[in-house]
Amino acid sequence: MPVALDPPRSLLPVAGVRLAIAEAQIRYAARRDLTLMELAPGTQVAGVFTRNRFRAAPVLVAEEHLATGQGIRALIINTGNANAGTGAAGLRAAEDSCRVVAAALGCTAQQVLPFSTGVIGEPIDLAGKIAAALPGCLPALAEDRWLEAADAIRTTDTVAKGASRQLNIAGKEVTVTGIAKGSGMIRPDMATMLAYIATDAALAPEALQPILKQAVNRSFNRITVDGDMSTNDACMLIATGRAGNLPLALGEADALIDAITEVATELAQAIVRDGEGASKFIPIRISGGRSVSECLQVAYRMAHSPLIKTAFFASDPNWGRLLAAIGSAGVEDLDVERVQIHLGDLCIVRNGARAAEYSEEAGQAVMARAEIPIHVDLGRGSAQEQIWTCDLSYDYVRINADYRS
Amino acid sequence: MPVALDPPRSLLPVAGVRLAIAEAQIRYAARRDLTLMELAPGTQVAGVFTRNRFRAAPVLVAEEHLATGQGIRALIINTGNANAGTGAAGLRAAEDSCRVVAAALGCTAQQVLPFSTGVIGEPIDLAGKIAAALPGCLPALAEDRWLEAADAIRTTDTVAKGASRQLNIAGKEVTVTGIAKGSGMIRPDMATMLAYIATDAALAPEALQPILKQAVNRSFNRITVDGDMSTNDACMLIATGRAGNLPLALGEADALIDAITEVATELAQAIVRDGEGASKFIPIRISGGRSVSECLQVAYRMAHSPLIKTAFFASDPNWGRLLAAIGSAGVEDLDVERVQIHLGDLCIVRNGARAAEYSEEAGQAVMARAEIPIHVDLGRGSAQEQIWTCDLSYDYVRINADYRS
Missing domain, CATH: 3.10.20.340 (ArgJ beta chain, C-terminal domain)
Known part of the structure; x- marks a missing residue:
């Protein structure tokens, strides 16, 4: 029973981010276990990842793809299997998953970031399952599926977690929406299990990573359920730039940083409120x-x-x-x-x-x-x-x- | 249910150590909650104590009394109240307890060491309760009451913990007997909740403390139940010298150190086997x-x-x-x-x-x-x-x- 926590009733769409959900049979039949997030061209993405020395294959691949600087076009997120402790086969599975998504969306594999959560140490043909599920969900890609995504990325979470804020930047309405999952193995030291925060604000490229770090340090890096640090923690900040504001430098982004930090804090607290077995x-x-x-x-x-x-x-x-x-x-x-x-x-x-x-x-x-x-x-x-x-x-x-x- | 752990069937008496047990009504009626250990003149005592910054009053008093070097003549151990977090009143209660025991045995208060275990933070008239219980138990002082003492110092322990060893040192038969209690709040960083190891071996005065430290580091300082370090941890090594051997210097005591370490390890493992709720x-x-x-x-x-x-x-x-x-x-x-x-x-x-x-x-x-x-x-x-x-x-x-x- 989560502590004073209801699932979000609505989450605001973020221009430039489209989502689709699928049942990919990754561990259980008839469970929505796959989320595809498609990002408009020009979108900037920053990420922070677990500092566990055992880092899951998708964490390694996501970091590598982010570093290529090719411009991320999609995120693919599965539950049911963490693809951690899976060695070389796991790395191949993560890379192949990106390839499959890239082929479907018409971008390069390096422009796709993979995320996995679930059981550790079980080898899996992730790419095959994603390939089988994609045709069914691609036509459903839409900007208003954040609620469904918040639901589909859950594992032991009893409640979906999401938050939105809107603010005005130089006459332009800007939206920040975030979703997160996590309930056990929660003692992030960089980010939490999986969290995605998107905004349509335009930001100077060098501003994204410091903003994310600052927000995460005041939110996800300040929670603990059981002191156990995951192998798969990741928190991503996505800025599509579609709000039409002039790109903000770090020094000009205080109001946006506050909004992002508020969303991150609400998500982080939601993870604790829904901590495994939590009653307080x-x-x-x-x-x-x-x-x-x-x-x-x-x-x-x-x-x-x-x-x-x-x-x-x-x-x-x-x-x-x-x-x-x-x-x-x-x-x-x-x-x-x-x-x-x-x-x-x-x-x-x-x-x-x-x-x-x-x-x-x-x-x-x-x-x-x-x-x-x-x-x-x-x-x-x-x-x-x-x-x-x-x-x-x-x-x-x-x-x-x-x-x- | 402790894990493969039976209470000791017998514990060997140690010449020079007499014990008595009483019901002092410290927290519960009709519970053996007080143990008096009387030491023969000339007995040497060394102790290690919790490194928690919140140290219980009896820990502070025991350290102070040990440091006076007057020659310890008695230990008084109560369960039911830890006399920790009790401020100045707690210190007075611990000192008064020593005074009461000293008056009964005809020694100074500085020659008595107090030990308490149980609930933290509840003020109590410990000295009054001990004074009321002493007359009834003094006549019962005897060398063969180690089993009863192991039983009386328990709190959440489901099984009494004790171990004995005998060895021959230069033609003299030497005994080592120890008892301990502890089940939760177990993550000693100096010693465990309460443990008492006595030997009738004669030891050079400067050898006692290093022997205890070495034994504790390989036993009590290597266990954890819940990672919570107590405010009252104490482990005492008592050497009465009654075995008749020539006093051993540190370099000559290897066999004795092994026996003491074996007893300490058996007690430490018993604490884990009887850890709160332990099934493995x-x-x-x-x-x-x-x-x-x-x-x-x-x-x-x-x-x-x-x-x-x-x-x-x-x-x-x-x-x-x-x-x-x-x-x-x-x-x-x-x-x-x-x-x-x-x-x-x-x-x-x-x-x-x-x-x-x-x-x-x-x-x-x-x-x-x-x-x-x-x-x-x-x-x-x-x-x-x-x-x-x-x-x-x-x-x-x-x-x-x-x-x-």
Whole structure:
């Protein structure tokens, strides 16, 4: 059950991006498991990918194709098989998939980016399955299929994830639409499982990658479900330039960056709200740190503690577990006497011990909520950071013990 | 259900160590929750303690008392309350507890070491409860109560943990007996929750601490249940000198060190076998590393992955999760093409991809066992390391969601 998360009711089309969905029988019959995204000529694309040393074949191929600078014309996304840990055969499968799409759309294989998600380590004839599915879905390519695409890229996600924004840039209406999937193996260090954000804004070519990095660092790189980093994480930013504005340089794009970051943050939070087995949504804010990195260190230490995550699942204000995690986060000279912890508005720890005004009843009242912000002040500096995570429930174990996505 | 772990049937007495157990009503009525260990004059004691920045009051007091060098005469151990996160009142409670024991035994408070385990952050009149319980248990002090002590120091442990060894040193029979408790919040970085190892061997005073550190580094510092480091971890080595051997210098103590390390390893493994909710015992060996630290980094990354732990619970050879964890362990220049992974004797990954001889059936056969050794060869050096962990089950969630120890 996702935490206060409904599927998007509508997503705004982005001029220059057409989508089609197919059932390609990749792992299951009668499941929409293939998404084709066709991009108009002149579209710019930037991407960030997992930093896992085991990188899936499609990640390697997508990076290589992006680097050729030929101008990307299509993205092909499958679920059911991650094409990771598949060695040379997997690389061939990813390259052949691009070839098949290129032949259908009349571009080069290097102008196609492949993305896969699903089970790791199972060899598959991906190109054959894509080739069989393409003729059926090509005629359906349309700009208004974002909702269907958000749905088709899901694996263990219970809810489709998407967000749109519109803004005005120098008199031109500009749209930003994004979709994402991801629910488990979520601890991105570059991007999340799969996320696609498109805008019709025109951007200077050199602006795209820094904008994406900035947005991702404030969104996808600030979430964790289980601390497990995927082999397939990828987040793409697509700018078709069809809005008609003069291309924006990096310094002129603040409003657009905000809109892209908002979409990315909404998608990233949606992934946590729909985290495997999640019943609580937990923003963790660390302030009073000496550096951003030590704030993140403490935040992730808490977010990855199974004892904290199970206490939240039980709505149990077992704040000793918070103390133990903060104290073992590797901040060697932390003065525990200066640490303050709030759950929502409730101060539970002051000067390293239970706050005088704290009561078990008040703690339980906060913990009963579905969204429980934690705020830790380390009392040693002015840096702060925020991440988002969820609890650890029976359903997390069930999903990951009973199921291969 | 612990994994292939029975409670010890007998534990050998150690001359110079007498024990008594009491019901002190610390958190629950009619529960043996207090253990007194009386040491003969001249006994040497060394200790290692948690490196958590939030250190419980008894840890702070025990360290201080050890440092006075007055010669420790007693240890007082309670369950039901960790006396952690309790501020100045907690420190007073720990000190007063020592005073109460000292008065009863006729020594100074500095000659008593206090230990607490249980719920964090609840103020308690520990000294009062101990004072009330002591008169009833003092007459029962005896050398043959190790089994009862192993039982009384448990919290969420389902099985008491203890081990004994005997060896001959220069014609003298020497005994080593140890007990430990711990089941959750287990990821010691100095020692585990509570462990006590006693020997009647005579040792040079300067040999005790290095022997303890060496034994702990090869045992308690190589286990993890949930990656959560306790505020109360402590491991004590007690040498009464009653065996009658000439005091051993560090360089002469190899056989004794081996026996102590064996006892420590047996206790440490028992903690993992009885890890909260554990149904599998998983030794993880990493070889072919460039350094011990990178071997440990990879080993702990795997041992702390909820996806790996739930796959083991499900007996599912989902080795893609192993790959993903190894690849994200922070070994930046890892060449995945050289990585090999074995489950038991079965090679599952060779050269970074599925081994040709691997089959799902063979994988499932290994995973169905209760003990599943993982061996990862990083193929880049000659360093190796080994740690022990367990799986993540429904029961882990149940224990930690429903229960405050």
